[in-house]
Amino acid sequence: MNNDNMGRRGFLQAAAGTAAFTIMKPQLVRGAGANSGVRVGLLGCGGRGTTHTETILKNTDARVIALADMFQDRLDNAKQQVDKLSAAKGHAGVEQTFVGPNAYKQILDSKEVDAVVIATPPYFHVEHLAAAVAAGKHVYCEKPVAIDVPGAKRVLEIGKKAEGKVSLDVGFQIRMAPPFVELAKRIHAGALGEIVSGEAYYYCPRIDFTYPNAPQPVRRLRNWLQDRVLSGDIIVEQNIHAIDICNWMLQGHPEKAIGRNGRKGRDFPGDSCSSHFDVIFQYPKDVHVSFSSAQFGKVQFDCSERFLGTLGSSQSPYAGPIGIWGEQQWIWGGSEKPAAEGQFSASGAFSDNLAQADPEKQKAFIGSILSGKLHNQAALGVESALTAMLGRQAAYAGREVTWDELIAANEHWDAGIDINKLG
Numbered sequence: 001m002n003n004d005n006m007g008r009r010g011f012l013q014a015a016a017g018t019a020a021f022t023i024m025k026p027q028l029v030r031g032a033g034a035n036s037g038v039r040v041g042l043l044g045c046g047g048r049g050t051t052h053t054e055t056i057l058k059n060t061d062a063r064v065i066a067l068a069d070m071f072q073d074r075l076d077n078a079k080q081q082v083d084k085l086s087a088a089k090g091h092a093g094v095e096q097t098f099v100g101p102n103a104y105k106q107i108l109d110s111k112e113v114d115a116v117v118i119a120t121p122p123y124f125h126v127e128h129l130a131a132a133v134a135a136g137k138h139v140y141c142e143k144p145v146a147i148d149v150p151g152a153k154r155v156l157e158i159g160k161k162a163e164g165k166v167s168l169d170v171g172f173q174i175r176m177a178p179p180f181v182e183l184a185k186r187i188h189a190g191a192l193g194e195i196v197s198g199e200a201y202y203y204c205p206r207i208d209f210t211y212p213n214a215p216q217p218v219r220r221l222r223n224w225l226q227d228r229v230l231s232g233d234i235i236v237e238q239n240i241h242a243i244d245i246c247n248w249m250l251q252g253h254p255e256k257a258i259g260r261n262g263r264k265g266r267d268f269p270g271d272s273c274s275s276h277f278d279v280i281f282q283y284p285k286d287v288h289v290s291f292s293s294a295q296f297g298k299v300q301f302d303c304s305e306r307f308l309g310t311l312g313s314s315q316s317p318y319a320g321p322i323g324i325w326g327e328q329q330w331i332w333g334g335s336e337k338p339a340a341e342g343q344f345s346a347s348g349a350f351s352d353n354l355a356q357a358d359p360e361k362q363k364a365f366i367g368s369i370l371s372g373k374l375h376n377q378a379a380l381g382v383e384s385a386l387t388a389m390l391g392r393q394a395a396y397a398g399r400e401v402t403w404d405e406l407i408a409a410n411e412h413w414d415a416g417i418d419i420n421k422l423g
């Protein structure tokens with residue numbers, strides 16, 4: 001991929017040219033129609049990966065049969081949980097485990113695995129995603145798909161290789177949360193009138209440092225959330241969820257950004273991430289979105305977006321009232337028909353607007369494999385990762401940075417870790 005293709009216009013054309021899904025014959029999908037169902041392997045058995053296995057086992061007929069991780073203790077914890085949940089469903093549980101730096105290759109080599117969930121630290125996503133698609137596995141890759149521009153470009157290429165062959169999902173589960181889906185539908189239908197500006201924020205407390213006495217680079221790997229390169233910094237690793245909602249609601253990505261960041265409040269030894277970002281993104285048609293984030297101390301968790309238009313304004317917090325205020329007033333739970341039995345509640349019973357996000361996302365992923373209507377979310381994952389990188393770069397540089405400039409600079413991030421030496 002050259003820089004021209006990745007420019008604002010080229011990127012949008014490339015993304016638009018990638019089908020949202022491709023229809024494949026289900027019999028081409030191993031597991032479809034078979035009693036065993038889809039057989040899933042988990043790569044990265046930490047907090048998020050273990051949650052994925054629980055969501056899959058509780059909400060689909062897929063089995064989780066293989067686990068891979070760098071560290072044995074993570075593998076053991078996940079196995080215990082997966083075996084327990086599998087037994088509750090009458091499944092056999094984990095059949096294969098792989099540990100160490102080559103665990104990702106081994107799980108992808110397994111003939112028993114149809115689909116793999118990648119929940120390793122962001123720095124490894126590109127390599128793991130490339131290997132998964134090359135091995136012909138359906139893949140659910142956690143966000144962010146990459147932490148630097150060369151990685152993002154490579155993910156677009158991986159997406160092309162996946163097209164029509166395997167399903168490729170990216171971990172933006174909020175796009176499947178029913179209140180957010182309804183909000184997007186209404187905003188896209190013009191309920192806000194002409195959108196003028198917006199705000200988004202993502203605040204949370206500091207994440208604890210663990211294994212303080214472990215030797216390097218194990219300590220860095222164990223504490224990747226405090227490592228600027230392994231995580232991509234807080235804006236790319238975590239705040240990307242709010243940034244992805246902005247891209248979704250505004251149907252595109254910013255042309256440029258200005259910003260500031262800092263480390264005040266979390267400049268501890270071994271911690272290289274920012275404590276906060278403040279960025280103004282400029283979207284097409286002169287729409288300005290002011291974005292603010294924090295991850296330090298005892299900051300209270302809160303995340304939301306607000307879009308302001310000539311007919312009204314929207315608000316979309318993780319918890320609390322979500323809707324549109326103005327001429328086309330609508331509040332989730334206030335104007336929906338009651339849910340039919342067996343469907344998700346549309347009655348406002350959710351205090352958590354994300355309650356259905358993970359289940360709906362995993363049902364869609366597994367469903368895409370069984371139906372042969374394959375997903376390809378590589379371009380979408382890249383667009384939001386690059387948007388977060390644009391905000392990061394503008395803040396680091398302390399000046400305006402354009403999308404095209406970011407792509408052309410093509411800055412490569414190297415963690416300087418040889419994980420093979422850990423084996």
Ligand SMILES: NC(=O)c1ccc[n+]([C@@H]2O[C@H](COP(=O)([O-])OP(=O)(O)OC[C@H]3O[C@@H](n4cnc5c(N)ncnc54)[C@H](O)[C@@H]3O)[C@@H](O)[C@H]2O)c1
Nearest residue numbers: 044045046047048049069070071074119120122142143171
């Ligand atoms: N979508 C969401 O809402 C959401 C929520 C939390 C985390 N995440 C994402 O999920 C991913 C994992 O986050 P987490 O909170 O589970 O982190 P975690 O540290 O709890 O888990 C990561 C796991 O990967 C393992 N690992 C590290 N390097 C590895 C390698 N090279 N090969 C194999 N295994 C390796 C670690 O030992 C650990 O068990 C991140 O990308 C994060 O951004 C997404």
